Amino acid sequence: MRTVLIVDDENLIRIGIMSMIDWEENGYQILGDTGLGEEAIRLIGKLKPDIVLTDLKMDPVDGFEVIKKGLSISPKTRFLVLSNYNDLETTRSAIRLGASDYIFKLSIDPENLLKVMNEISRVEPVIQEQDSNETRVKTYFDWEKENAIKHIVDYGENPEQALSDICIRTNFEHPYMVLFLRMDNLRALRQAGEYKDLLFVKKTLEQMALEIFGRQFLLEIFRYGDAEMVLMVNERYSNSFCHVERAFTVLNNYAKQNCGFSLSGGCSSVCLNLGAFRQALLDARRNARDVFMPYEDMITQETKKNTVKAADESCRFMYLEADVKQDNISEALKILLKYMEDAAFQSSIPGSCVKQKILEYLQVMMYGFIKIGYEKKNLVDKNGISFENLIYEYDTLLAVKTAIEEIALKVENSLNEMRKEDRLEVTKAKYFTKEHLHEEISVKQAASYVHMSESRFSHIFKEDVGISYIDYVNQMRIARAKTLLKGSDSIYEIAFQVGILNPNYFSTLFKKYTGISPMEYRRKK
Numbered sequence: 001m002r003t004v005l006i007v008d009d010e011n012l013i014r015i016g017i018m019s020m021i022d023w024e025e026n027g028y029q030i031l032g033d034t035g036l037g038e039e040a041i042r043l044i045g046k047l048k049p050d051i052v053l054t055d056l057k058m059d060p061v062d063g064f065e066v067i068k069k070g071l072s073i074s075p076k077t078r079f080l081v082l083s084n085y086n087d088l089e090t091t092r093s094a095i096r097l098g099a100s101d102y103i104f105k106l107s108i109d110p111e112n113l114l115k116v117m118n119e120i121s122r123v124e125p126v127i128q129e130q131d132s133n134e135t136r137v138k139t140y141f142d143w144e145k146e147n148a149i150k151h152i153v154d155y156g157e158n159p160e161q162a163l164s165d166i167c168i169r170t171n172f173e174h175p176y177m178v179l180f181l182r183m184d185n186l187r188a189l190r191q192a193g194e195y196k197d198l199l200f201v202k203k204t205l206e207q208m209a210l211e212i213f214g215r216q217f218l219l220e221i222f223r224y225g226d227a228e229m230v231l232m233v234n235e236r237y238s239n240s241f242c243h244v245e246r247a248f249t250v251l252n253n254y255a256k257q258n259c260g261f262s263l264s265g266g267c268s269s270v271c272l273n274l275g276a277f278r279q280a281l282l283d284a285r286r287n288a289r290d291v292f293m294p295y296e297d298m299i300t301q302e303t304k305k306n307t308v309k310a311a312d313e314s315c316r317f318m319y320l321e322a323d324v325k326q327d328n329i330s331e332a333l334k335i336l337l338k339y340m341e342d343a344a345f346q347s348s349i350p351g352s353c354v355k356q357k358i359l360e361y362l363q364v365m366m367y368g369f370i371k372i373g374y375e376k377k378n379l380v381d382k383n384g385i386s387f388e389n390l391i392y393e394y395d396t397l398l399a400v401k402t403a404i405e406e407i408a409l410k411v412e413n414s415l416n417e418m419r420k421e422d423r424l425e426v427t428k429a430k431y432f433t434k435e436h437l438h439e440e441i442s443v444k445q446a447a448s449y450v451h452m453s454e455s456r457f458s459h460i461f462k463e464d465v466g467i468s469y470i471d472y473v474n475q476m477r478i479a480r481a482k483t484l485l486k487g488s489d490s491i492y493e494i495a496f497q498v499g500i501l502n503p504n505y506f507s508t509l510f511k512k513y514t515g516i517s518p519m520e521y522r523r524k525k
Contacts, residue, residue: 037061324368
C-alpha cells in the first residue's frame with residue numbers, strides 16, 4: 001500500500017481529491033492532509049509518505065520550500081505538483097527543484113490522477129539527459145511507449161509484437177483514430193535558445209490533451225521524437241469522432257497562448273483493429289508533416305478577391321526582379337507577400353511547390369540586399385535563422401512570412417541610414433568595384449551601373465569619398481595585390497588577378513601607391 005499526503009491551502013481542493021477516488025481499492029492510503037507548508041514539512045519528516053500532492057502558492061511557507069525541505073528529510077518521497085494552467089513557469093521551477101510531475105488541479109479526473117501517481121510511484125527514473133542548464137528526466141514507462149511507436153513507424157515492426165508488453169488504456173477492438181501532433185517551428189525556436197526544457201513543454205501539452213480530448217474520447221498518448229506526439233483515441237460516446245477537429249483547435253489555441261508556438265496535426269481514418277495501427281500512424285504522420293499552408297491568419301477578404309492565377313506568376317516574378325534591381329525593397333516585399341497570401345488561399349497548390357517558389361523569390365531578394373551593401377551575415381531573423389534558410393527551418397507559411405517581414409524591415413531601415421550617411425549610388429558603385437576588381441573597370445561602366453551620367457557620377461563619388469573613382473579603383477587593386485603577394489603567385493599572375501593585364505604597368509602603379517616595387521614588398525613580408 002503506497003502512502004499519500006495532500007498539501008493545499010484550499011480546503012475544497014483537499015476534500016475533493018480525498019473523496020474522488022476509492023484510494024485503498026487502488027492501492028493507496030491517505031496519511032493526512034494540511035493547508036500549511038510548515039505542517040507539511042513536519043508530517044513528511046514524521047510519516048515519510050511515498051507521494052506528496054502539493055500546491056505551490058501557500059503562505060507563509062510555500063510549496064517550493066515543502067519540496068526542497070521534504071526531499072532533504074525524505075529523499076524517497078515523490079512530489080506531485082498541483083498546478084494551474086497559468087502557472088507553467090512556476091511549475092517548471094518546481095520540476096527543476098525535484099518534483100516528479102504535475103497535474104492541473106482544476107481539471108483533475110480520477111483516471112488521470114491515478115495514472116500519473118502510478119507512474120511516479122512505481123517507476124524509477126532511468127534516463128537522465130544533462131544539458132547546459134538543466135536535467136531532464138524520462139520515466140521508463142514513457143520511454144517504452146515512445147520506443148514501441150518508433151519501432152512500428154520507423155522499422156515496420158508488427159504492432160501486436162511492439163505493444164505486447166505495454167499496458168495502454170485504449171482498445172484496438174473498438175473504433176479508433178490516430179492523431180499525429182507536431183510543435184511548429186521548434187528547430188528555429190530552439191536555435192534561439194528557447195524551450196531547452198523540452199520535456200516540461202511536452203508534459204504540459206500531454207496534460208492539456210488529456211483534459212481536452214478526454215471529455216469525448218478514451219485517450220492514450222505516445223511521445224515521438226523531440227517535436228511530435230501521437231494520440232490514439234477511442235470513442236466514449238456515439239459520434240464522438242466528429243469532435244476531433246474541434247478538440248485539436250482548442251489544444252492548438254492553448255499552445256499558442258501559453259507555450260508560444262502553434263501545433264500542426266494530422267489524423268488517420270477510423271480503424272477497427274490492431275492490424276491497421278501502423279498504416280494509421282503513417283497516414284497521420286504524413287498528414288501532419290505536410291501542413292505548410294493554408295493559414296487563415298494570412299488570408300484576407302482582399303486576398304480572396306484578388307488572388308493571382310498561376311498563369312500570371314512569371315509576370316509577378318519579373319516585377320519582383322525589377323524592383324530589386326531598382327533597390328525598391330518595400331515593393332519587392334509586397335510582391336512576395338502577395339504571392340504567399342495567394343498560395344495560402346489556393347489550398348490546391350502542394351506545400352512543396354510553394355516552398356520552391358518562395359525560395360526562388362528569397363534568392364533574388366538576397367542578391368538585391370547584398371548588392372546595396374547589406375552584409376549577408378546580418379540577414380538573419382530574431383531566432384538567428386539566415387534569410388536563405390527560412391524556408392528550411394520554419395514549418396509553416398505564416399512563420400516564414402513573419403521572418404521575411406522582420407529581415408526586410410531591418411534592410412529597409414539600414415538602407416534609409418545609408419541614404420542619410422552616404423549616397424546610395426556610391427555604396428552601389430563600391431559593391432560593383434569589389435565584384436569586378438579582377439576586370440578592367442572604367443568610370444563609364446560604374447556610372448552605367450548606378451544609372452547616372454559619367455560627369456554626375458564622378459562628381460558625387462569624389463564629393464562623398466574624397467578621391468576620384470579611378471583613384472579608388474587603383475587603391476582597391478593595390479590592397480588586394482598586397483594580400484596576394486603574401487602567397488607564391490608570380491607578379492604576372494597577381495597583376496592579372498587584380499584586373500591589370502600589363503605587369504610592367506602593375507609594377508609602376510604599385511610603386512606609385514606604396515613607394516616600393518611588388519618584389520620589394522614581397523621580400524619585406
